[in-house]
Amino acid sequence: MVSKDSATRRAGRVRRKLKSxxxxxxxxxxYRSSKNIYAQLIDDTKGHTLAAASTLDKDLRGTLKTGADVAAAAAVGKLIAERGKKAGVTKVVFDRGAYIYHGRVKALADAAREGGLEF
Structure with missing residues (x-):
């Protein structure tokens, strides 16, 4: 029997509801790590990533003080919205994974909304 930790189970619950x-x-x-934050636009029907952005991108790396604060998350949110519009995506479903909708995750979502993504 395989044991799953609570974060994996919580992320599965969130994704199951999103699919419905x-x-x-x-x-x-x-995806949020202790040092960076990452965002991807994923087409689940085809299994393809349409756009991605993170605090490790060359566009953002020089302008940010650190990759682990709310300002960095907002910058990634704006960048993913810009890249999503370039890929022809306007309506999305927000997948927070196992993370609470608070702090960096909320800042990324708000910036993506301001950038033009609807969810």
Missing amino acids: VANGRIRLSV
Whole structure:
């Protein structure tokens, strides 16, 4: 019997609910580490990543003080919205994974909304 930790189970629960309400929309997935934050636009029907952004991108690396604060998350949110619009994506479903919708995750989501993504 394989044991799953609580974060993996929680992320699975979130993704299961998203699939039921997504109606074929693209998924904006967020990964947050202790030093950086990452975002991807994923088409689950084809299994392809349409756009990605993180604090490690050359566009952001020089302008940010650190990759682990709310300002960095907001910058990544704006960048993923810009790249998503360039890829033709406007409506998405927000996948917070196992993270609480607070702090850096919320800042990324708010910046993506301001950038033009609808969710």
